[in-house]
Amino acid sequence: MTETILAVDRVTKRFPGVIANDAVTVDIRRGEIHCVLGENGAGKTTLADVLYGVYRPDEGTVTLNGEPLELHTPRDAIAAGIGMVHQHFELVPPMSVVENVVIGTSASQWLDLSEVRDRLNEFFHNYDVEIDPDAEVGRLSVGEQQWVEIFKTLYFGVEVLILDEPTAVLTPQGVQELFRILRRMRDEGLTIILITHKLKEVMELSDRVTVLRLGKVVGTVNTADVQMRDLAQMMVGREVLFQFDKERSDPGEPVLEVDGIHLPSVTGRGSLKGLSLTVCAGEVVGLAGVSGNGQNALFDALVGVEKPSSGDIRIGGVDTAELSANRIAQLGMASVPADRIAQGLLMDFKVKENLVLGRHRSNTFSRGGLLNRGAIDGFASKSIEGFDIRTPSASQSTRTLSGGNLQKVIMARELSGEPKLLVAHQPTRGLDISASEYVRRRLLEERDRGAAVLLMSEDLDEIFQLSDRIAVIYDGRIVSETTPEQADLESLGLSMAGADSVDVGSAS
Amino acid sequence: MEELFTSAVIVGIFWATLRIATPLLLAALGELVCESSGILNLSLEGTMTMGAFAGFYVANETGSILAGLVAAGLGGAFLSLIMALMTVTAKVNQVVAGLALNILGLGLAFFWYRSIYEAEGSIDIPTVDTMEAPWEFFPIPWLTILALVMVPVVWVFLYRTKYGLELRSVGHNPEACDMRGVGIISRQYVAVVFGGVMAGLAGSFLSLGSTGLFFPDIISGRGWIALAIVIFGNWRATWVLVGSLLFGFLEATQLALQASDVDLPYQLLLALPFVLTIVALVFNRSRSNVPLSLTIPYHRGER
Helix, strand or coil: CCCHHHHEEHHHHHHECEEEEEEEEEEEECCCEEEEEEECCCHHHHHHHHHCCCCCCCCCEEEEECCCCCCCCCHHHHHEEEEECCCCCCCCCCCCCHHHCCCCCCCCCCCHHHHHHHHHHHHHCCCCCCCCCCEHHHHHHHHHHHHHHHEEEEEECCCCEEEEECCCCCCHHHHHHHHHHHHHHHHCCCCCEEEECCCHHHHHHHHEEEEECCEEEEEEEEHHCCCHHHHHHCCCCHCCCCEEEEEEECCCEEEEEEEEEEEECCCCCCEEEEEHHHHHHCCCEEECCCCCCCCHHHHHHHHHCCCCEEEEECCEECCCCCCHHHHHHCCCCEEEEEHHHHHHHHCCEEEHHHHHCCCCCCCCCCCCCCCHHHHHHHHHHHHHHHHHCCCCCCCHHHHHHHHHHHHHHHHHHHCCCCCCEEEEECCCCCCHHHHHHHHHHHHHHHHHHHEEEEEEEECHHHHHHHCEEEEEEECCEEEEEEECCCCCCCHEEEHHHCHHHHHHHHHH | CCCHCCCCHHHHHHHHHHHHHHHHHHHHHCCCHHHHHCCCCCCHHHHHHHHHHHHHHHHHHHHHHHHHHHHHHHHHHHHHHHHHHHHHHHHCCHHHHHHHHHHHHHHHHHHHHHHHHHHHCCCCCCCCCCCCCCCCEEEEEHHHHHHHHHHHHHHHHHHHHHHHHHHHHHHHHHHHHHHHCCCCHHHHHHHHHHHHHHHHHHHHHHHHHHHCCCCCCCCCCHHHHHHHHHHHHHCCCCHHHHHHHHHHHHHHHHHHHHHCCCCCCHHHHHHHHHHHHHHHHHHHHHHCCCCCCCCCCCCCCCC
């Protein structure tokens, strides 16, 4: 167990303006699950990409089984026995599972898929996974797609498997299933490197953990010797609060009333099938669910870019069916979209322009059809200060900002009008601990000010932390409702996986 | 109307269908392979013109049709190699590159034609012998048989070889292939150049296969129709064949109509292929086989 299989020795990797890895030294032992923990931008993925031959280190060496590794491409890494499953799956959606596995292998040029199919069946059977090898990958669930990714890698007979944030897309049950099988693979001799920023996973799964901060190794420890709090402190560099001191909410009048809305989606997945929901002033309603169950459609319907085919949405008592997105916003609704780059910002515009986007036509920011530059500049500098947006200037191109700062720009814009209703979709996805903390605190402040807050999130910890009530969305409907005090992770996970949907369906 | 249904007319339409479909089929099959790798080559019209000219010139100089065909293939390969350099290596926008090369192909062929044949002030336009029909019962040029044989060849290549599978994978998700060590650039070059050779041969069918002539307007839109056929065929070899034959049949019927005094506007049949393409597009929308990364250049490590 103590034999070193993979040794990373003072590896440095620079990108223009940043040192992503700064003399990183890690040793990975044969047959262990080794977590690499760090915030976003700590250099975890860069390190993994160096090990997988995507990037070449500027300095330092990597040795595998005592032999120096000279990796030019991922193919070299695979040949050496290192495989990687990326956070974003590297699959070809229109092709079958077998075809996806065969790509890049040394199989003969005349395609004979039967051998691969047999090995796939054997593997899936061995680990109790039910996937049809001839199914089109694009039609599999994300959990199943992850299996295909893992098998694809193992098919090459790798000794070391690197997983980059593998649980981001899974339900709590899916995570347990994955961990069960990873442990079994470790016991069968595979060495696993798991990259994550989730402390819980590190505590639960890993044998040892290496913490990275700002490209440097903070330390490598045995998981059994540390507490979660210690790891958090190593990762962030200061003490972290896991609980917000949240006062009890005092809900007022209903602000958002959604009554039985249907909204078919183009792809057939994620349509709304009679969803009803109420959010009152001064409360946070957390909407939990696995992505693809109608969250996107609900967000679009609330914002007003899509109109439900039946059912009503009322904001402050006003029916929004006939209103444009702009008019709905004027009712006092603010929204934080899930994809902040595609839906929330114009990346090539200046920060100050994004800060007034959507409100640029109001009397505050325009005069007689022309933009009022003075007012915009004044508002921008106030927002940048108030929300602690790290940017060299208000005229900076938005593209240069980090993820956390992008989200702050959106928050600053959306909260500036003191909204009556705030709909936040995945507001902390991809953000590191510090930025997440900030966003969450802001959401609670909005609640305390008296706004109705609808929080749509796949992060159950976040739902538990912030919500006054929790609703679970599954297959386009709310299948159960509870409070953080009554709920437990397991039953919530079951609801998210659709276990309640039959009961609710027959009862309604 | 009855006179259209005499056996002579029907047999005539049958052979004309095959004859008209041949260049469409050759060019569309090449474009199918090219697009499968994720590269949209819009320069078919210019590439075919180049092929038609190169084939004609060499056949005229050497007296050998076979040499002409080789030249046509090389002419097509030459233009498509520029296409590959621009789009695969330099990652220029594929639409811009394709349109530019289209103009280049048309312009070069026209320029060479005039400087070689018309500069001397000769109005005596040269002609070459046309390709022969292989058998008495098959009264059309043998390049047609090659075109038909290429359908199963392309199908087997794309769907029954690992190289073909990987080539299609590159067209859907180049990053996934890169991460698996599959060479993207080599596959895209192969696909683009194959498409160019096929387009060159397609062009030469018009100069060497049917007219024995070259004139600058010889392709007259067939390159664009071949592009439409790939879409109509939903990026599948068998349906590309069906599409080529259907376009050929409509054109042949339209010609027969014009020759007869049947009172049916032939323009209707001329427009029908394009209507059908739009209908096919609408029908295939939910199960389109369009390569998911078509026209999107791949940059490694961009995320």
